[in-house]
Amino acid sequence: MKNSIIRLATEKPRVVYAIVLSLVLVTAALMIRLEIDTDPENMLPPDQSDRVFHNQVEDRFVLHDAIVVGIVNRNHDEGIFNVDTLTSLHALSESILNIEGVIEPDLMSLAVADNIGQEGPGTIRFEWMMRDAPTTAAQAESIRDKVSRLPLLKDTLVSGDGRAAAIYVPIESKDLSYPISQEILALTESLQSNDEFHVTGLPVAEDTFGHDMFVQMGISAPLAGLMIFLLMLYFFRSALLVIAPMLVAMATVIVSMGLLIGFGFTVHIMSSMIPIFLMPIAVVDSVHIMSEFADRYRPDKDAKAVISEVVGHLYTPMLFTSLTSAVGFLSLLLTPIPPVQIFGAFVAFGILLAFLLTILLIPAYIVRLSPGALERLASESKTAHTETPLARMLRRLGRFSMRRGKLITGVAVLFIAVSIAGISRIEINDNPVRWFKASHPIRVADTVLNEHFAGTYDAFFVLTHSDTKATEGFISEAQALLADIEEPYASTLAEQLGNSSDSDFYGAIIATADDALFETGDDNSMAALESLIALAEDAQSASRYFQRPDVLAEIEGIQAALDASGYVGKTNALPDVVKVVNRELRGGDEAHYDIPGSVPAVAQTLLQYQSSHRPQDLWHMVTPDYTSTAIWLQLKSGDNQDMSNVIAAMDDHLAKHPLPAGVEARWAGKTFINVVWQDAMVKGMLISLVGAFGAVFLMMTLLFRSVRLGLLAMVPLSVTILGVYGLIGWIGKDYDMPIAVLSSLTLGLSVDFAIHFIERTRALLRSTGSFETTSQQIFEEPARAIARNAIVIAIGFTPLFFAPLVPYITVGAFMAAIMALSGATTLVLLPALLSWAGGWLFGGDVGRSAPSPDAAATA
């Protein structure tokens, strides 16, 4: 296998080029099918139960994703309640209603809100809050007075301080939020108003992120590539040597991404980072080959033979580093988050592809070089790096590590302890809006609007009542009555009794019985029909559970508990509607802001609420059959942690005040869904990490045929993972999605360094038989290769610091930290361990030390 690949590459370089080129062209062509997906809901599988429920709730209560538009007036004495601002608000609302993709009936704004109020004693008035923009200050102030009496609007459509107003723009599809938000921004600019305008909301954040991500992929990834190229050029001083690894990296990235897109996967925030992850990994192996080739090649030698020898000799360690890195990423398949799984699978694929491309393209590239170019390559690269500051520093480092082995080990143990303490401080938290920098207009809008309003983040606490016993009881009693009812009514009724899931179940039965009652002349039938109607009416009334005053009081209790939790800006629910209408029906006095005492009274209150311009608003809070109701929570923060605190507060409340029998409570809403997938991610990542750790350890043991060396190889990656996550804990950076996947990257890259270090150490020990010589020689070429790789990768990703999106900055920063740490542990801690435990670790490989029994067995 190995030999035939090398032979193919060296004998038929043009064929290799042609194959790789056509593969790149075909997969590049697949990229036109690119589809960006930024919907955090897709972090959960489509059949995940919370996601399914969330979507059911959106259907059940006709909820849509909404863009939040804010208008802020900081100067006027009356805040937004002045003629100019309200005129702007009115005009903006009207224009937004005409935008394609906006769901007109559910838009929320003062301009389309309804008011219920008093018109003189004993007269109630239903009217538009602001059908036309006000023309006088008095009109503007009267709108303020009306709003202040409507708790559902206060702090939702108008801020408590009167300085800001909001428009909630429901949209047909999340994909439209970026274009629609841009259209709204353009509208605000054409208004010629002195007010501030802000546009935010989770769907906008997500869609804008997708847009920026696309730009990002087009700019940052190539920039990182260029940076890596320049750095390698600096280290190796040979464009000839560096071009080949770059070709491998580019081909790897294009083929992997092309296949991902070609297979029909959407490009998610995770998969958009694949190029950034693959580039360094793809470069590393070819750099090893190229520099070793440059070392060994002499003009009098046959390039083909040298490269075959080099590839043949590096084949196994390269295969193992590739396999272990791939395993690190494949372990992400254990995380139940589809985008993370796809990310893991394609990075793993890319790593193995990079291995294959390295052993094919690099030899083909070498044999196609002219003798002059080969000579230049050999001479340029040899003088380049033996006497650089890096080389000198590495030698000093080597001596220091060997001499102060125990001290270093002690420091490392201390470092691990401090790191573990840091890890215990890690805060698990995420918030898609924070994926933007603090200066991004979306973040600014988010901050400003959440300062003024009860909150732009939504969650829903959904209560559902079912009493199947009552339904079954009604059905069996009704069926008993059918015997006395004549045909055809009995058959019709029997059939209707079978439709208990229909929203019109009782209504249809009552209507049929009512008709039959009029038409039949049979006394028995009439008596039975009358009983049936009475029975159905009672059952219907009882089934409308959320019309019950005692149940509404229960909901008020839940709202109070949520409000008291300190994390909720405001709750909106059915009791608020009932109380406002009741108050206005009873004359408008605040004393009547309560829930009327009987079911018919509540039902009639709601009948009045429905006599407005927007009767459909009721169904955002309760279903038409009154068996399910939603409490809408407005949260000032989209932090998962805050949402988790709300959930905990609710659990607490329910533990003390259990829900009535037959009532089930469940969370929904985007903010909640984010918590769900994050929980799944954190747990999944732990399983992934443990799985990968075990798998890599096994592979190391197998590769070195020694459990001790297997353990030694795990040291750099363990220290790095502990160190990086300890650092995250100490600096207080939230553990979010990009941070979570860094563990796989760490695993994959750190183990590379360890493999090369241990492999080379063992080879040197075998040939020299002395720790001292080995420790000197290992800090020549091998240490330089490791250090160079670490530096190239760390610095190569600095362009990410200029990314407008925080997750990329995070990855860039931690990539540097990981490289620094794993490079340092490999080059400092491993030799330090060797200095006092080398004999035990390497056993039979050391000439003078007494071989331990098992080392002898495995050697």
Place this chain on the structure above:
Amino acid sequence: MFRAIILATLLTAAHAIASDMTDADAIVERANLASYYAGADGRSEVRMLIADAQGRKQRRQFTVLRRDVEEGGGQQFLVVFSQPSDVRNTVFLVHKHLDRDDDRWLYLPGLDLVKRISAGDKRTSFVGAHYFYEDVSGRRPSDDTHELMETTDEYYVLKHVPLDASSVEFASYTTWIHRETFIPMKIEYLNDAGKLYRSVEVLKVEDIDGHATVTRSRVSDHIGGGQTDMQFRFISYDLGLSDDVFTERSLRSPPRNWLERSSE
């Protein structure tokens, strides 16, 4: 009552008119009489099935009594709910005037409360249906300008534009008025953007006591989805309803003798 509901009246003489009418105002006047003024008074039981865009249904059932104070002029309406049982005996009383705002009252038995309802805006939902209050008592022909757009074999097609655009949610509406019965068989409302957002259709017309009477109709919401179907039954005209049936007293104690079905 409801636009084109109970009271579509038509003098048999109308059939004799063979020639086309060309005066839009005259056609509207005839349609108004046919839709709302059949007989001197009338009663009807109405069943409403309100469905949202997902097909979820609500039902309402009520009886309407009407009395014309003057043919083509003032009218009185009493609406008494019977279903669902939770809102039973909720009552609306309307005194419609041509020269001033209507008087409207409401009685809620659950709260034992009589309220006057401000005349302000009549284009709000009638108890959650896609019908408006104005559809119940009829829009005054003088509120709009009328233009005859087309005369087909069956219909006069008229376009109506409101005189006071700020008081209504439509920019214009078009009616298809039947040439023989003068019942508006279809009404389409366009919004400011010129988009059809609401329509009313008559699904069934029956001859009752010599009056062509709408017995089934439907209002559809073309933007939010959903529709309300109405069925009118147990209709009778010229019952001899007196003025005192339509007083505030009837709110708390509705006239049972007129509300119960007569077994004809």
